[in-house]
Amino acid sequence: LSLVLLFGILLAMLLAMNTARRLVAPIGRLAAATEEVAAGHYNRQLDVPSDDELGFLVESFNRMTSELQAARLDQQASSNEIDAQRRYLQTLLQSLTSGVLSLTNDGLIRTANASASQILSLQTADLVGRPVSDLAQEHPSLQPLVHLIEEHSSSAEWRSELVLNPGPQPLVLMCRGTLLPGQDGGLVVVFDDTTVLNQAQRDAAWGEVARRLAHEVKNPLTPIQLAAERLRHKFMARLDDTDQQVFARLTQTIVAQVESLKLMVDAFSDYARGPRLELKSQSLHSIIGEAVELFASAELSVIAELCQPEPAVAIDAVRIRQLLNNVLKNAQEATEDTANPTVWVKTRLSVKADQPGLALNVEDNGPGLPSGADSRLFEPYATTKERGTGLGLAIVRKIVEEHGGRVELGASKRGGAKVSCWFPLIQPTDEQAS
Numbered sequence: 001l002s003l004v005l006l007f008g009i010l011l012a013m014l015l016a017m018n019t020a021r022r023l024v025a026p027i028g029r030l031a032a033a034t035e036e037v038a039a040g041h042y043n044r045q046l047d048v049p050s051d052d053e054l055g056f057l058v059e060s061f062n063r064m065t066s067e068l069q070a071a072r073l074d075q076q077a078s079s080n081e082i083d084a085q086r087r088y089l090q091t092l093l094q095s096l097t098s099g100v101l102s103l104t105n106d107g108l109i110r111t112a113n114a115s116a117s118q119i120l121s122l123q124t125a126d127l128v129g130r131p132v133s134d135l136a137q138e139h140p141s142l143q144p145l146v147h148l149i150e151e152h153s154s155s156a157e158w159r160s161e162l163v164l165n166p167g168p169q170p171l172v173l174m175c176r177g178t179l180l181p182g183q184d185g186g187l188v189v190v191f192d193d194t195t196v197l198n199q200a201q202r203d204a205a206w207g208e209v210a211r212r213l214a215h216e217v218k219n220p221l222t223p224i225q226l227a228a229e230r231l232r233h234k235f236m237a238r239l240d241d242t243d244q245q246v247f248a249r250l251t252q253t254i255v256a257q258v259e260s261l262k263l264m265v266d267a268f269s270d271y272a273r274g275p276r277l278e279l280k281s282q283s284l285h286s287i288i289g290e291a292v293e294l295f296a297s298a299e300l301s302v303i304a305e306l307c308q309p310e311p312a313v314a315i316d317a318v319r320i321r322q323l324l325n326n327v328l329k330n331a332q333e334a335t336e337d338t339a340n341p342t343v344w345v346k347t348r349l350s351v352k353a354d355q356p357g358l359a360l361n362v363e364d365n366g367p368g369l370p371s372g373a374d375s376r377l378f379e380p381y382a383t384t385k386e387r388g389t390g391l392g393l394a395i396v397r398k399i400v401e402e403h404g405g406r407v408e409l410g411a412s413k414r415g416g417a418k419v420s421c422w423f424p425l426i427q428p429t430d431e432q433a434s
Contacts, residue, residue: 026046026054026058027054029046030046030057030058030061033046033061033065034061037064037065037068042065042068042069042072043065043069044065045062045065045066046058046061046062048062093111093113094113094114096113096115097115097192098115098190098191098192099112099113099115099116099117099118099119099120099190099191099192099193100112100113100115100116100188100189100190101116101127101132101188101189102180102186102187102188102189103132103149103186103187103188103189104184104185104186105184105185105186106131107131107132107133107150107153108129108130108131108132109127109128109129109130109131109132110128110186111128112124112127112128116191119171119173119191119193120139120142120145122139132146132149132150133146133150141164141165142164144162144163144164145162145164145173145175145191148160148162148175149177149187149189152177153187154179155177155179156178156179157176157177157178157179158176158177159174159175159176159177160175161173161174161175161194162174162175162191170195171193171195172193172194172195173191173192173193173194174191174192174194175189175190175191176189176190176191177189177190221258221261221262221265224254224258225254225255225258225259228251228254228255228258229251229255231247231251232247232248232251235247236248277316277319277402277403278316278318279314279315279316279403280314280315280316280317281312281313281314281426282313282314282315282317283310284310284313284315284320284347284358284360284423285306285310285347287315287317287320287321287324288304288306288324288345288347288360289304290321291321291324291325291328291345292304292345294325294328295328295329295332295343299341300332300335300341300342300343301340301341301342301343302328302342302343302345303342303343303344303345304345304346305344305345305346305347306345306346306347307347307348307349307358310347311349311356311358311425312425312426313357313358313423313424313425313426314403314426315403315423316402316403319399319402319403320399322395322399323395323396323399323400323421326392326393326395326396327362327392327396327419328343328345328362329392330392330393330417330419331343331362331363331364331366331416331417334364334366334367334416334417335364335365335366335416337367338365338366338367340365341364341365341366342364342365343362343363343364344361344362344363344364344414345360345361345362346359346360346361346362346363347359347360347361348361350422352406352422355424356424356425357405357422357423357424357425358422358423358425359420359421359422360420360421360422360423361418361419361420361421362418362419363412363413363414363416363417363418364412364414364416364417365412365414365415365416366415366416366417367415367416368411368412368415368416368417369409369410369411369417377393377409393409393419396419396421400421400422400423403423403424404423404424405421405422405423405424406421406422407419407420407421407422408420
């Protein structure tokens, strides 16, 4: 009996240990799988050992890991979509010709695209991550833009035109701003450089005015002049000496004023003329030599300093002669009251925007430009002379732009004025280069 009892106890212990092992093994696998899930492996699945409570627990674990895996895939897809949208937005902003600035609620510049840096002549690193108020302190020319942004920081939408003066040429910006939604909020500012567009609109308007005036004024001038001359020939002999002097003076005044009006109308015609150029590879230096010989005299010294060898440029000789006549005439008039009046005409190779060209500079030792004079002197009727049509420099700028060049007005190191014209060089073809 004792032996049977001993074997029964051992059998019971074996059965208990087997049952415990069967119960503990799934729990161990469940604990190990839980550690894997905690490490981020959400695709872990366990075999269901039975249909009891332990099996229900394992099934619940498998459902949990499946849902976590699906949630992780959704989160990754959402993150990838957000990254794609961010890259798309960055690419779109960088390709815009408009400058774009986004600011936080406290005035910190969050983003700036390449066009914003180019228009404002700043590096992106000088803009992003800095308060917009710092721009006004470090770059005083941008103070109007900063003031405009701060003034409309709480406006839902706004639009305004702004003129900056970062250099010799004024910069005209068309600015628009919109408040951003959400708790973070902020402000986005979009601005376009409309300097060239505004200048083109003004040129077109002035060209139309000049065309109409030249047409309407020129017609009656010749009959007026002829009538005054016929009056002089017909009635001069019938008057006494005193009346003859008065009559001659009055008719001469009419004829002289008509001649002045004709000159003005010719200037209007030159300004209104369309760009019908005959561009040919010609010697600009020879045309300069003709102009220097024409204006050089005992009263005015004209010095030519021309670069060698002469580069090839495509020009219209007639229009270039007209340009030189206008510029040299202005220099001659500016130096009338100057001791030893001198004009320097120089040419040199110059590169603008990675394009080689020929720079033509005309300087004088006159009194120089008056204070406040800038590129607006290139507009019609903008003149500092007591007598003048105000079309000389306007015609000069138009001729240079017709040749695809640029023109600037500034101060000479010799104290007078300086007109700088730039013409692109003729690019050699592949055959010529070979």
